[in-house]
Amino acid sequence: MEVHTLKILKDSKRDAQVITDPQKLEYILKEYVGNTPLGIRNTEPVVHATPKGMEKSDEYGYVLLLEFPADYPVPNQLTLFKTLKRQMEFDCELIEEGTNGVKMRVLEVRIDTNPRKQGRLINPDDSIVSSNFYISKNKIDMNPMWYSVSNRVIFHEEEKRLSARIAGLKIREMNPIDNRWESKILKKAKQGFIVTDLKEAKILWEQDILGTSKSIELPKIADEAVEAMRKMALDEGLKSAIYYPILYTNLQQQTFPIGYLYLESKEKELTKQDMQTLKEAAEEVLKRIKDANTIFLKERQAIVNIGLGGALLKITDPEFQQYILNRNEMVFDVIFKMQQPLRFYAEIKHIRQKDTGELYVGVEFKGLVYSEHSGMTSFERLKEYIEYMVQKGAPYEAPIAS
The missing domain is CATH 2.40.10.220 (predicted glycosyltransferase like domains)
Structure with missing residues (x-):
């Protein structure tokens, strides 16, 4: 049988009890090793060593006498394992090879803290x-440091492309520490809205305009948001505005806005059709973001x-x-x-x-x-x-x- 050695490229630290105390080592080796074969980690297919006995040495501590397959070249150090309800691993060091078997010093034993519940x-x-x-x-998540340069570039390119057919369209990035009034609303509502009259701070939600899901509890509009809308009307002469989130769902199935599209109008009240246009544009931007951030392999x-x-x-x-x-x-x-x-x-x-x-x-x-x-x-x-x-x-x- 041809045996291959596996090289460790990634190994998450396991939650395990590490045992080096001589008395505890003696108990574990006597109680759990016995004469049943032990697997050798990082071999494929898994090679097994059969315990033939144990001795205690003043120089080496606890030593296992092991029998390996005849064609297996025993390395100077290896890790043996035994799969009980909790995984047990034995780090060993080669002492000598003889006609009666291989002597290996046990350096430490690790026992998984969490029991293995399933087979x-x-x-x-x-x-x-x-x-x-x-x-x-x-990686895109809800951490304030998530934002990637590639997404910022995509927003800039998509704004330029989409504004050629949707006059006045803007795209703005968003992150968890964004304090703009519209950002706060979009984070909570996770849906678009129209301010039909900025001076009166009159809002219509996407779910009511386009008939989308009403499962989300809508946020209360804060006084500071009302004041900001009125200020836009007075200082900038704006009549109406639409804000539509770019909602990203990551691998953990967390959904959150990573940016938003918006239109502002001085001449007219924006309508349901304008909302639908922004919704479709947001889907185009989201597809571009997903294509840039996700690999699909069939x-x-x-x-x-x-x-x-x-x-x-x-x-x-x-x-x-x-x-x-x-x-x-x-x-x-x-x-x-x-x-x-x-x-x-x-x-x-x-x-x-x-x-x-x-x-x-x-x-x-x-x-x-x-x-x-x-x-x-x-x-x-x-x-x-x-x-x-x-x-x-x-x-x-x-x-x-x-």
């Missing part, structure tokens, strides 16, 4: 695949194993490999054979590279992107599919009680 369905025949990946090129990639908590993906597509290395999250579909896709938002926990180029990417499911029309969520359907495949005899690695 994993092993997928040897590629009957489960991943596809339709959405990865952000640039290619199917293998799933090595999967559970309710997450999955291990095998990534072979060169373009995908290029983008995923510096990303922390993504959205993708899990596809069981002959079934509708299940879409998840996932956090990338670790990435390892095989010496032949493939990436093994461990992800943790953090949430749903949508619920299925059947009324079941993606998590509920995933649980149902896994249970069905286990009943049909698919390989399943269940948590072992410690």
